[in-house]
Amino acid sequence: xAAFSTRRLSSYMVLGIPIAWIIIFMLVPYGVLLTxxxxxxxxPLFVPAFQFGNYITVxxxxxxxxxxxxxxxxxxxxxxASLLLAYPFAYFLVFRLKNQSLxxxxxMAVIAPLxxxxxxxxxxxxxxxxxxxxxxSFLMSTGITxxxxxxxxxxxxxxxxxxxxxxxxxxxxxxxAALEKIPxxxxxxxADLGMxxxxxxxxxxxxxxxxGIVAGFTLTFCLSFGDFIAPFLVGGPDGLLVANVxxxxxxxxxxxxxxxxxxxxxxxxxxxxxxxxxxxxxxGQQGH
Amino acid sequence: xxSIIELNxxxxxxxxxxxxxxxxxxSVEDGEFVTxxxxxxxxxxxxxxxxxxxxQPTAGQIVLAGxxxxxxxxxxRDVNMVFQDYALxxxxxxxxxxxxxxxxxxxxxxETRSKAVEALDLxxxxxxxxxxxxxxxxxxxxxxxxxxxxxxxxKVLLLDEPLSALDANLREQMQVELKHMHEKVGITxxxxxxxxxxxxxxxDRVIVMEKGRVAQDGTPAELYDHPETPYVANFIGxxxxxxxxxxxxxxxxxxxxxxxxxxxxxxGGALPEGEHIRIGIRPEKLHFAxxxxxGPGNTLEGRIEEQIYYGLGMRTVVRLAxxxxxxVDGLLPEAVARTTLPEIGSNVRLSIAPHNVRVFAAEx
Numbered sequence: 001x002a003a004f005s006t007r008r009l010s011s012y013m014v015l016g017i018p019i020a021w022i023i024i025f026m027l028v029p030y031g032v033l034l035t036x037x038x039x040x041x042x043x044p045l046f047v048p049a050f051q052f053g054n055y056i057t058v059x060x061x062x063x064x065x066x067x068x069x070x071x072x073x074x075x076x077x078x079x080x081a082s083l084l085l086a087y088p089f090a091y092f093l094v095f096r097l098k099n100q101s102l103x104x105x106x107x108m109a110v111i112a113p114l115x116x117x118x119x120x121x122x123x124x125x126x127x128x129x130x131x132x133x134x135x136x137s138f139l140m141s142t143g144i145t146x147x148x149x150x151x152x153x154x155x156x157x158x159x160x161x162x163x164x165x166x167x168x169x170x171x172x173x174x175x176x177a178a179l180e181k182i183p184x185x186x187x188x189x190x191a192d193l194g195m196x197x198x199x200x201x202x203x204x205x206x207x208x209x210x211x212g213i214v215a216g217f218t219l220t221f222c223l224s225f226g227d228f229i230a231p232f233l234v235g236g237p238d239g240l241l242v243a244n245v246x247x248x249x250x251x252x253x254x255x256x257x258x259x260x261x262x263x264x265x266x267x268x269x270x271x272x273x274x275x276x277x278x279x280x281x282x283x284g285q286q287g288h
Numbered sequence: 289x290x291s292i293i294e295l296n297x298x299x300x301x302x303x304x305x306x307x308x309x310x311x312x313x314x315s316v317e318d319g320e321f322v323t324x325x326x327x328x329x330x331x332x333x334x335x336x337x338x339x340x341x342x343x344q345p346t347a348g349q350i351v352l353a354g355x356x357x358x359x360x361x362x363x364x365r366d367v368n369m370v371f372q373d374y375a376l377x378x379x380x381x382x383x384x385x386x387x388x389x390x391x392x393x394x395x396x397x398x399e400t401r402s403k404a405v406e407a408l409d410l411x412x413x414x415x416x417x418x419x420x421x422x423x424x425x426x427x428x429x430x431x432x433x434x435x436x437x438x439x440x441x442x443k444v445l446l447l448d449e450p451l452s453a454l455d456a457n458l459r460e461q462m463q464v465e466l467k468h469m470h471e472k473v474g475i476t477x478x479x480x481x482x483x484x485x486x487x488x489x490x491x492d493r494v495i496v497m498e499k500g501r502v503a504q505d506g507t508p509a510e511l512y513d514h515p516e517t518p519y520v521a522n523f524i525g526x527x528x529x530x531x532x533x534x535x536x537x538x539x540x541x542x543x544x545x546x547x548x549x550x551x552x553x554x555x556g557g558a559l560p561e562g563e564h565i566r567i568g569i570r571p572e573k574l575h576f577a578x579x580x581x582x583g584p585g586n587t588l589e590g591r592i593e594e595q596i597y598y599g600l601g602m603r604t605v606v607r608l609a610x611x612x613x614x615x616v617d618g619l620l621p622e623a624v625a626r627t628t629l630p631e632i633g634s635n636v637r638l639s640i641a642p643h644n645v646r647v648f649a650a651e652x
Contacts, residue, residue, distance in 0.1 A: 188342055189375035191362040193389030193440065203388075207379050 030267075036260035046256050054261035064245065064262065071242040072269075074159055075224040079171070081164040082220045083213065086171035090212075091205075094179040095187075110172045118166065122233050125162040129153040129234065154236030162230045167223050171216035178212025179205070211281045218277040222270050242266055292318040292476050293339065293444055298348035300334055300500075308334045309345070310500035316444070321470050321477040323487040325523070326497035332480045333448060335497075339478065340369045340446050353443050363392075368437035369446040373453060374429045376421040382408070382432050383417040389440045407439040408432075410469070427458045434466075438473055447479040451486060463489045484524045488512065496520050518568065518648045527568040528614040531650065534563045541642060548610030551586045553645035564650040571603065571617040573644040576630065577637040586645070588614070588638040592630055606636060614638070 040049045058064050089110070097103045113121060128134045129152035136148040152158060182205060190200040228243035235241070242262060249259030293316045300309040309331040316322050324332040337343045339350060341362035350358045357365050368389070376385050386404040395403070408414045411431035421429055430450065437445055450466070451459045467490045470477050481487055487494045488508040496503040496511065496519075504511060504520045515521035518529060532546035541554045546567050553567060577587060593613065594605040601619040608614060616638060630636050 183373075183375065185371050185373070185375040186377060188340075188362065189369070189371055189377070190388070191342075192340060192367075192369045193436070194363050194392040195388075196361075196363050199392075204377060 033260045033263055036256050037264050039257040039260075041255050041257050044254070054258045055265070057258060058261050058265055067240055067242055067245050068265070070156075070240075071225060074156060074163070074241065075221045077160045078163040078167060078224040079217045079220045081160060082168045082171035083217060085164070086168055086175055086216065087209075087213070090172055090176040090179055093176060095205075107172075107176065110169050113166075114169050119229060121166050122162055122230050125158065125165065126153065126233055129158050129161070153234055154239070156235070156239055158234040158236070159230050159239050162234050163224045163227060166230070167220045170219040170223060174215035174219070175209060175212040178209040178215075182208045214277045214280045218273060221273060225270060226266070290318055291315040292320075292353055293478075294349075294351040295335070295339075296349040296351070298335065298338065298345045298350070300331070300338065300343070301346045307500050309338070312348075312497075312500070312502055314495060314502065314505065316476060316478060319474055319476055321467070321479070321490060321492045323479045323481060323491040323494045324497055325481060325484060325487040325494050326503075327482055327523070330497040331500040332482075332497050336369075336446050336448055336478065336480045339444070340367055341365045366442050367444040367446055368440055368442040369448060370430075370433045370437050370450050372449045374421075374433040376429055376432060376436070378421055381418050381420055382413070382424070385421065385432060386436045386439050389436060393440070403439055407435040410438065410472070411435045426454055427462065430454060430462065434469065438469075438475065441473075442475065444476045444478060447477060449481055450479065452481070452483070459486075466490060488524070494524075496523060515568070515646065518566065518651075521568045521646060521648070526571055526615060526617075527646075528571060528574075529566050529568050529648075530608075530612060530614070532565050532567045532647075534559050534561050534565060536561060542647065544647075547588050547590075547608040547612065547614070549586070549588060551588075551640075551645060552642040553647050554643045555647045559647070566648045566650055568646040568648055569614065569640055569644065571615040574614065574616045574638045574640050576616070576618070577639040585639055585641040588640070589635070590614070590638065591635050592632050595632060604630075606638060 035048075036046065037054055038050045038052070040047045040051065040053065058068070093103050093106055097106070126133075130136070131148040131150055131153070133152070135152055136145070139145040140148065186204050186208070187200050190204045191197070195203065225241075226243050228241060228247055231239045231241045231244050243266075246259050246262050246266070249255045249262065253259075295312055295314050298309055298312045299307070301307050312331070312335060314322075324335060326332045334343060338345050339352075341357070341360055341364075344359060348358070349356060352365065352367065377388065380388065383401075383404050386407055387400045390400045390403055405414065405417065408417055411434055413428060413431055413435075416424060416428065416432070421432065424432065430453075434450075447466075451462050454462060463486055466477075470490075479487075479490065488511075491508060493506065494508055494511055495505045498519050503523075504516050506514075511520060511524050515524065515527075518527070521527040522529075530546045532544040532551070535543045535545055535550065537543075537559060541552050542559055544551050544553060544565065544567060551567065559565065574588075588606075588608055590606040590608040590613075592604055593607045596603040596605075601617055604616040604618070606614050606616055
């Protein structure tokens with residue numbers, strides 16, 4: 001009995017630290033955020049209350065709704081662009097490249113930028129797309145344009161390009177892993193049963209790699225959804241995302257209740273996406 | 289019967305240096321069950337994959353039903369393969385797996401369904417049609433893989449070590465089942481295996497391969513009773529090899545000196561006197577002779593060193609007078625109690641009929 005309770009005590013202690021960590025650094029801050037989102041702003045103070053005014057503002061004020069929709073659109077475009085670039089790349093690495101060491105090198109080439117500072121990578125695109133940038137110099141030296149163009153930088157496409165570049169490793173990794181798991185003899189069996197390469201891809205390889213696609217889509221979407229540096233560096237005036245608005249609510253605008261309400265909405269959108277993708281992934285994995 | 293598939297001087301070289309398949313020619317008749325037998329790395333699987341279209345030969349020609357298919361992709365060949373680990377599509381049901389190959393044949397939907405059901409009936413698993421492969425046992429998956437390949441009614445069915453993933457009991461049962469299946473559907477079967485029992489039990493003809501070449505091609509009985517090389521003699525069944533020297537030749541038989549005595553062997557072909565050779569004797573063709581009595585044929589003398597009981601019979605290790613050992617296999621009839629058998633350490637005489645002695649070239 002004594003031994004039993006000692007063991008129980010030690011197991012509590014082992015679990016206690018991470019649980020305390022989660023409570024203090026995750027649940028409490030979320031609770032604070034949620035509480036603030038119901039408060040009222042009375043300059044220069046925030047007054048405790050329970051009302052939904054902040055949420056109504058988020059969903060009715062076109063200013064905030066527009067930012068929310070823009071963020072969803074940018075995130076979707078980033079995920080889509082990442083998918084269209086990452087899938088063929090991963091497919092090539094797994095199924096077409098015979099040279100094992102070259103495969104590892106190319107894979108590392110995609111992963112390695114993750115070890116470089118995020119800020120640096122975002123800044124890179126500023127120097128590529130800017131008026132004094134690499135792209136403009138190239139266009140002028142080849143005579144395609146005569147003077148530096150400003151259309152590349154400070155807009156939404158610059159943001160999509162930058163975010164795609166930054167988050168594409170998170171698309172490549174799960175797709176690569178999913179494709180690598182598909183036994184080679186399944187495509188052989190498909191060919192053996194009369195299906196050409198395209199049909200084999202559509203009926204066998206693509207469905208079996210769906211969990212990787214879903215995982216990659218979720219990661220890139222959620223990461224872009226919460227980004228606030230790319231809009232700051234390359235986004236320009238119409239490129240603000242939800243995260244930027246939240247930052248300003250807690251800063252210059254000094255409206256913590258509204259900022260909290262925006263954060264809570266954002267949190268729920270991300271949770272909804274993760275739940276949906278989890279369901280989808282499980283659905284895809286039923287066959288394994 | 290006409291030949292359904294012909295391989296003409298097939299060669300497969302990897303990276304310009306490693307020879308996988310070396311000048312192999314063979315012809316398989318319509319409806320035959322042919323097995324490619326050999327150890328791993330002998331080129332048998334490569335050969336099968338070339339027939340299936342998954343690999344291309346470096347040189348040579350593959351003719352399927354009169355048409356050159358050497359460089360045709362797999363989806364355009366009228367052959368189907370049962371893969372070693374079945375390669376069932378995990379995201380499809382059993383029914384979808386089986387009808388997968390029918391989709392491209394332009395059949396109406398109802399006929400596709402009825403054909404799939406028919407194929408499932410054939411392998412005895414009609415109730416599994418809506419299950420996923422991961423819900424089935426190994427033996428059931430094996431049958432589904434077979435049904436999926438047979439349903440297209442191919443000209444040739446290829447089986448790549450089809451039973452290797454099953455446990456021993458199930459394997460034995462499936463050997464017989466596959467053989468019956470072959471008789472029932474009448475499709476030509478070409479199987480690859482490294483298991484000699486499997487090859488002997490199931491096939492009409494066995495092609496033994498060694499290092500990318502055909503070592504011997506014949507019926508199971510021909511291979512077992514008349515192996516042409518020591519390799520075949522040892523790969524199919526067990527053989528006692530004894531170094532020997534030719535003493536004299538007399539018509540259809542030859543007298544050699546081996547195991548410390550004179551042995552007569554019935555052989556054809558020229559053997560110069562004094563030539564060093566090897567003789568091969570199957571363990572179950574050796575018999576214990578009554579002591580004193582001189583039995584018919586040849587007699588070897590030795591001492592029993594070890595006895596290995598394996599239920600059905602007894603394997604005895606006998607050390608011959610001149611030093612080498614031979615194995616003797618004998619069934620244990622009910623009447624013979626184990627105690628009445630010669631004991632370890634006792635001297636015995638072994639007899640062997642001249643027509644059961646094989647003659648091979650000496651070891652290099």
